[in-house]
Amino acid sequence: MRLFVFGVGYSSTAFIREVGDQFDWIGGTTRSPGKLEELRKIGVEPFLFDGTAKGDGIAAALQGVTHVLVSIAPDEAGDPVLLHHGEDMAAARPAWIGYLSTVGVYGNHDGAWVNEDTPCKPVSKRSVQRVAAENAWLEFSAANGFPVQIFRLAGIYGPGRNAFENFKKGTARRLVKPGQVFNRIHVADIAGTLKAAMVQPSTRIFNVTDDEPAPPQDVVAHAAGLLGVAPPPEIPFETADLTPMARSFYGENKRVSNRRLKDELGYAFRYPNYRVALKDLLATV
Numbered sequence: 001m002r003l004f005v006f007g008v009g010y011s012s013t014a015f016i017r018e019v020g021d022q023f024d025w026i027g028g029t030t031r032s033p034g035k036l037e038e039l040r041k042i043g044v045e046p047f048l049f050d051g052t053a054k055g056d057g058i059a060a061a062l063q064g065v066t067h068v069l070v071s072i073a074p075d076e077a078g079d080p081v082l083l084h085h086g087e088d089m090a091a092a093r094p095a096w097i098g099y100l101s102t103v104g105v106y107g108n109h110d111g112a113w114v115n116e117d118t119p120c121k122p123v124s125k126r127s128v129q130r131v132a133a134e135n136a137w138l139e140f141s142a143a144n145g146f147p148v149q150i151f152r153l154a155g156i157y158g159p160g161r162n163a164f165e166n167f168k169k170g171t172a173r174r175l176v177k178p179g180q181v182f183n184r185i186h187v188a189d190i191a192g193t194l195k196a197a198m199v200q201p202s203t204r205i206f207n208v209t210d211d212e213p214a215p216p217q218d219v220v221a222h223a224a225g226l227l228g229v230a231p232p233p234e235i236p237f238e239t240a241d242l243t244p245m246a247r248s249f250y251g252e253n254k255r256v257s258n259r260r261l262k263d264e265l266g267y268a269f270r271y272p273n274y275r276v277a278l279k280d281l282l283a284t285v
Contacts, residue, residue, distance in 0.1 A: 105134065210277075
């Protein structure tokens, strides 16, 4: 089997490490020439692709691939992979295509539960672009007669990217907005989900989020307790000094269900909530 990954980053690297021994060859893209050697070190043949034009050698590399993972965000022009390499993938006819999206496509639901059948009502520009990209991939699947699975990811964390790191940097804060919850997913469960999904190809959307949407300040307080330090003081959201992007995240409040992922793929979460994950991540601090 041959795997090609558009956009080798935090989540897709975890997937590559999870399934690398199942593939005879793995190729992947980066925007940065400085990262080519990093890809080689994890067993990936590197290709440059900045999303503005075809990447050199990618069309040839896609010939004979069996699996494709897309982990590149869309922009105003649309999905860069479809725009520049859609025809190449249609010709290659891989057995599985996975597209990494975001639960941000649901927009705000005032804390109510949502699932994959809930209509999308994106708020931010980036989420509007994600909905358009998802639809483009579904249309691509229908037009070419092979499956595309869309994975809507919650807030990603894991080694090197978690509440403990914020304490290390002195940036941990407890912002409080009454009723606000966020959905999360450990990077290991993203990799595990993709591994389970690729052996069950289908044109389907899956929410990839753990069992427990939770207030962000609770996560910070729990991390402080594990570290044996006092939690930072609570800061009312209304008076917090936030970037426009950070503030926009708090404008979307929902609880995202993972029931389809469990029922249809039979996936069992390694980290079903942040408490289990932080206990494990404490060893890396």
